[in-house]
Amino acid sequence: xxxxxxxxxxxxxxxxxNKVLRNTFILLSMTLLFSAxxxxxxVVMGISPMVGLVVDLIALGMLWxxxxxxxxxxxxxxxxxxxxxxxxxxxxPVISYYLALNPVIVLTALGGTGAIFLGLSGYAMTxxxxxxxxxxxxxxxxxxxxxxxxxxxxxxxxxxxxxxSAGIILVMSGLILFEVSQIIxxxxxxxxxxxxxxxxxxxxxxQALLQILGAFSGDD
Amino acid sequence: xxxxxxLSAIGIIAMMVIIWPSVKHATRNSPKGSAQDWMAFIxxxxxxxxxxxxxxxxxx
Numbered sequence: 001x002x003x004x005x006x007x008x009x010x011x012x013x014x015x016x017x018n019k020v021l022r023n024t025f026i027l028l029s030m031t032l033l034f035s036a037x038x039x040x041x042x043v044v045m046g047i048s049p050m051v052g053l054v055v056d057l058i059a060l061g062m063l064w065x066x067x068x069x070x071x072x073x074x075x076x077x078x079x080x081x082x083x084x085x086x087x088x089x090x091x092x093p094v095i096s097y098y099l100a101l102n103p104v105i106v107l108t109a110l111g112g113t114g115a116i117f118l119g120l121s122g123y124a125m126t127x128x129x130x131x132x133x134x135x136x137x138x139x140x141x142x143x144x145x146x147x148x149x150x151x152x153x154x155x156x157x158x159x160x161x162x163x164x165s166a167g168i169i170l171v172m173s174g175l176i177l178f179e180v181s182q183i184i185x186x187x188x189x190x191x192x193x194x195x196x197x198x199x200x201x202x203x204x205x206x207q208a209l210l211q212i213l214g215a216f217s218g219d220d
Numbered sequence: 221x222x223x224x225x226x227l228s229a230i231g232i233i234a235m236m237v238i239i240w241p242s243v244k245h246a247t248r249n250s251p252k253g254s255a256q257d258w259m260a261f262i263x264x265x266x267x268x269x270x271x272x273x274x275x276x277x278x279x280x
Contacts, residue, residue, distance in 0.1 A: 102279070115271065119268075133253030136246045139242060139246040140243065177261065213279050
């Protein structure tokens with residue numbers, strides 16, 4: 001009897017985890033499509049880099065102060081769409097710049113980001129490895145990358161900018177493994193927060209790849 | 221110093237301040253990984269590095 005209850009409990013938990021995983025991937029694909037549309041408008045409207053930056057800062061403000069308060073309610077869905085839509089729109093000037101430089105760079109970065117995300121999330125799902133031990137390491141890595149990019153705003157060293165982009169790709173790749181593993185092992189039960197985390201990792205990898213490919217293509 | 225740089229710096233500093241409690245919490249409470257755990261992390265990271273080198277060669 002006790003064993004049956006335990007088996008049923010485990011099965012219910014497994015169903016709940018699969019539900020979170022499925023909802024996360026559905027919402028993630030919808031937000032990515034939506035931000036692709038808003039990015040298209042950002043490119044077509046030819047918004048300035050300053051407008052792009054202000055839009056990004058508004059989106060980050062919503063991500064930090066609005067999303068955590070709405071993620072457990074129905075208001076979380078429009079909030080995540082608003083955030084990802086704004087981040088996509090803010091990407092307009094960056095995409096316009098690289099499209100003018102060489103459109104192949106944008107397509108390669110897009111395909112590369114998709115392949116990295118699918119490969120890493122597939123790896124975390126098939127191995128079912130618990131990557132929670134990486135939490136501290138990834139957070140410290142993120143702080144180092146942020147510190148280096150802050151320093152380079154004032155120094156403007158191209159090699160440091162490339163090193164920061166490479167660091168961003170590695171930290172964000174680690175965060176994809178971490179987040180997918182958190183969902184699989186029941187550490188993340190809110191699919192809206194999981195979507196926000198994965199979306200940001202994908203967006204950062206895409207931007208960093210654009211910078212690296214732009215620098216090495218010989219057109220930059 | 222232009223406004224773009226100032227705004228970017230403010231954004232990054234705000235991000236560092238906001239994630240700082242999570243960094244402290246994660247560094248104190250993360251479980252320790254074994255050598256096998258770290259290898260399971262390093263292998264896909266090496267593949268990502270190799271893949272990026274491949275992409276760079278494609279656009280050159």
